Each structure stands twice: as C-alpha cells, then as structure tokens.
Amino acid sequence: MRKPIIAGNWKMFKTVGESLAFVSEVKGKAEAAGVESVICAPFTNLPALVEAVKGTTLKVGAQNLHFEDSGAYTGEISGVMLKDLGVEYVIIGHSERRAYFAETDETVNKKVHAAFKHGLTPIVCVGEKLEEREAGQTKSVCKVQTEAAFAGLSAEQAAKVVIAYEPIWAIGTGKSSTAADAQDVIGYIRELVAGLYGAETAAAVRIQYGGSVKPSNIAEYMQQPDIDGALVGGASLEPASYIDLIKGAE
Numbered sequence: 477m478r479k480p481i482i483a484g485n486w487k488m489f490k491t492v493g494e495s496l497a498f499v500s501e502v503k504g505k506a507e508a509a510g511v512e513s514v515i516c517a518p519f520t521n522l523p524a525l526v527e528a529v530k531g532t533t534l535k536v537g538a539q540n541l542h543f544e545d546s547g548a549y550t551g552e553i554s555g556v557m558l559k560d561l562g563v564e565y566v567i568i569g570h571s572e573r574r575a576y577f578a579e580t581d582e583t584v585n586k587k588v589h590a591a592f593k594h595g596l597t598p599i600v601c602v603g604e605k606l607e608e609r610e611a612g613q614t615k616s617v618c619k620v621q622t623e624a625a626f627a628g629l630s631a632e633q634a635a636k637v638v639i640a641y642e643p644i645w646a647i648g649t650g651k652s653s654t655a656a657d658a659q660d661v662i663g664y665i666r667e668l669v670a671g672l673y674g675a676e677t678a679a680a681v682r683i684q685y686g687g688s689v690k691p692s693n694i695a696e697y698m699q700q701p702d703i704d705g706a707l708v709g710g711a712s713l714e715p716a717s718y719i720d721l722i723k724g725a726e
C-alpha cells in the first residue's frame with residue numbers, strides 16, 4: 477500500500493519567525509493516520525524547521541538542490557548541506573524553476589541522482605503548459621519529463637521517487653484540473669514507470685497532483701486510484717488550511 481503524502485511548497489514565502497509560528501500552530505493537529513506530511517520551505521528556514529518539527533509527524537523538505545556536492549557555484553546549496561541539516565525531502569524540477577531558472581530535463585535528472593546520493597527523497601515535478609494541453613500534448617510532455625528524470629535510476633531508487641504531476645496552467649490560478657483528468661494523466665505516468673521498471677516498482681511509486689489544491693477539493697483527488705497525495709502551494713501557507721489538507725487526505 478502506498479502511503480499518501482501531502483507536501484506544502486512554501487515557495488518564496490515566510491521568514492524564520494513565521495515558519496516557527498506555523499509549526500507551533502499545526503503541531504499535533506496536522507496529523508492523520510497513514511498520511512505523510514511534509515513542509516518544503518525556503519533554505520533559510522530549514523535549520524529552525526528541522527528543530528521545530530522534532531517529536532511531531534511533520535517532515536521537512538527543500539525546494540531545490542545543486543547536483544554537485546560542493547564547488548564554485550555561487551548562491552547554490554548541495555545535497556550534502558541539506559542532509560547535514562536533517563532535511564528529508566527535496567522538490568526537483570518545479571515548473572517555476574524550469575521557467576525562471578533554466579532547469580532542464582538533464583539537470584533535473586542530475587539532481588535526482590544527487591538527492592539519492594545523499595539519502596534525500598526527491599519530489600520530481602512534471603506537467604504541461606496550457607498551450608501543450610490545448611495541442612493535445614499533455615501525455616507526450618509528461619512522458620519526456622518523466623523518462624528523463626528517471627534515467628539511470630535503479631528500480632530500488634525509482635520506487636522511492638515521489639512524482640508531482642502539476643499542470644502548469646493550474647498552478648496558482650485557482651483553475652484546478654478535474655480529479656478525473658488528473659487521474660487520467662497520473663495513471664498514464666504510472667504506466668510509464670511500469671514500462672521502465674515493471675509493475676511492482678510502478679505500484680510502489682507515489683504520484684501527487686499539484687495545482688490549486690485546497691481543503692475543499694483534496695478529497696476528490698484522494699479518491700482517485702492512482703493519486704497518492706498533493707503538492708500544495710498557496711493553501712499550505714495558512715496553518716488552518718494545512719491542517720485541513722492533511723485531514724482531508726485521510
């Protein structure tokens with residue numbers, strides 16, 4: 477059985493103080509039996525968050541990493557550094573990073589390998605733009621991105637990847653994909669993994685939906701057979717909403 481995973485992607489929001497206030501609000505409340513709850517915060521908040529979530533069921537993730545362990549890469553953070561802090565998850569290849577920071581399928585793949593090298597669980601984002609959707613290219617875009625992200629991974633590693641299917645037109649727009657549409661694409665992504673690694677690995681991989689997920693629609697997604705959780709932006713920022721998302725995923 478796949479354990480559902482709800483991950484908040486805080487993007488470039490919250491100071492250290494705001495992060496700590498959030499944790500003290502949700503502590504003991506953002507818990508649902510059998511649901512993994514993760515907060516992916518800005519780098520600056522990670523040390524304080526890792527400390528603050530000790531003794532709770534909350535887990536902490538970063539939103540990016542560099543694929544090298546160290547080097548002359550001004551402004552970058554490596555997997556070594558994240559592991560050293562006690563971070564457990566890392567978002568890789570979010571569409572905002574692909575669009576604004578020149579992330580490519582190749583760098584995404586290198587980063588996935590770097591995450592595994594340092595014992596971090598990658599949350600790999602894939603998803604189509606509006607014009608690609610309208611051109612009927614949703615599945616072909618997801619195929620290219622998914623297969624590139626998984627290149628060179630062992631079956632054992634592949635089974636641990638969390639994939640987030642985030643149609644770009646649904647991010648921050650309030651226009652969420654219907655649960656049936658999300659299921660259709662996510663079921664297809666699971667078939668792709670089966671094609672690469674076989675049925676057992678495909679059955680183990682967790683695939684989230686992301687894009688305007690809210691407490692009011694989380695249950696519809698969770699009812700779909702292939703959707704194992706959500707990667708949530710805006711609705712993960714407020715304690716009450718985050719708690720409701722976790723409860724709604726149960």
Ligand SMILES: O=C(CO)COP(=O)(O)O
Nearest residue numbers: 485647648687688709710
């Ligand atoms: O990009 C997202 C999560 O990574 C989705 O953002 P919203 O939930 O704000 O649409």
